[in-house]
Amino acid sequence: MPHLKTAYAKYQGDPTVAFLLISIDEDTARLQRYLTEMKFPFPVARAAAADTEQVMRFDNIPSTFYVDRDGIVRYQIGGNESHGDSPARVSWFIDQLKSR
């Protein structure tokens, strides 16, 4: 998760890019503690776990979706793929979509 914060720094002032975290936690107190600790600079929403898995059709947590301006998913990175640990990779995906 820290890598998302690092990657976000590059787009903080960019009105064409948005980050959204969606938590599937059920324990509100625990989630609150985590968010206080992490201090994410972008919005965090919540969704029901069962609902999410059915609608998004994934069974990997965490999972990242990169969505273009038209609302179409262009890249989907499942939990155990070694994608996301690098802010450079995150911004590579975003820059691909920004340049289209």
Next chain:
Amino acid sequence: MQTHRTFLTVVAGALWAGSLFAQTPAREQLVRGRTLWDQRLAKSAIAALEAAARDRTTAAEAHEMLGRIYMFKGWQQDNVFPGWHDEPSYRERALAELRAAVAADPARVSAQEALRVADGLAAAEKVDPAPPRDEVKALDAKLESYRNAASAPVTEILAAIDARAKAQADPAPYFSGAQLLIDRGELDRAIAMAERGAAVSDRFIDENLSAYQMSGKSQGSYARGRSSAADLIGWALFLKKDYKAAAAKLEEAERLSQSLDFANQIHLGELARAQNAPERAREHYLNALSLSGGPPPLRQRATQALSGMPRSTPDASFDAWLETELSRRRDERKAAALKSLVDRPLPKLTLTTVDGRPYDTSSLRGKVLLVNFFASW
């Protein structure tokens, strides 16, 4: 005389009654079929009309109606409702139904007209609107001929690439040109050529954007052009023994091609082997072989490389092991493709804020969006 006339009347009456009984269900089917089609309930409409077509009295009307439905399905239904597409397999059937309608009732003007329209559509279908120009074909052939002409001077090849690129603005000559240059060891020139190819590919798609009907198609084409360029550049860098830069480019091509490009997987395999990472090399070779396509000599090379590597189940025969590994990969790919949301709209989810109020997503519309699902545990 008197008896005779009575007899005739009786016969005529019997005929009338007989046809009346046969006609009613057929006509009912015809009316039903038409109503169902007005509601765009195609399958039920077709079933009813097929029944009506079997009766002589309603055959012409029913065949015409079926012909019109199939005409619509074959040529005209693209995007009439979201997700609908033309079904070319219906085109022959449309013509056959309309011909049957005219045969059943040669005086039926509406059927003749429909048949004329369908014939016109079928004729237009056979005309290639933009056959490849002879000039482009000749220039492509010339470029291709350098593949087996090892002694041809590089300047000549560059001129041939240029000439082909001027004739038609698609990126193909840059990519095949870059490959020719790699084959000749002209690695820096190959890299420059592939970079130009990437830019040309973007431009070609931009210029013809409306030709790509679905946004997924144009996005896929952008990615294909960029992926070809990144793979060629990465391969040239590999041959220059700059493994670090090669890895960056080859991995970029892998992301763009979603690991589905044969040559790219082979290149990644070779790179891993050169970097003494046999496990990674094995994965890439297996990925490559599990994809269709790829020139036979390269497939053979990959198989050979694999046969010399340690295996997870050393007691099984190599062929059996390879077949198991390849079919597992194919199955996994199929399953992943079915579940993947790539190139589909982001599904609607019911979101709340952290303290449980409805979450408003309107500020996210029209933006490039990263959505990350996580759990704090």
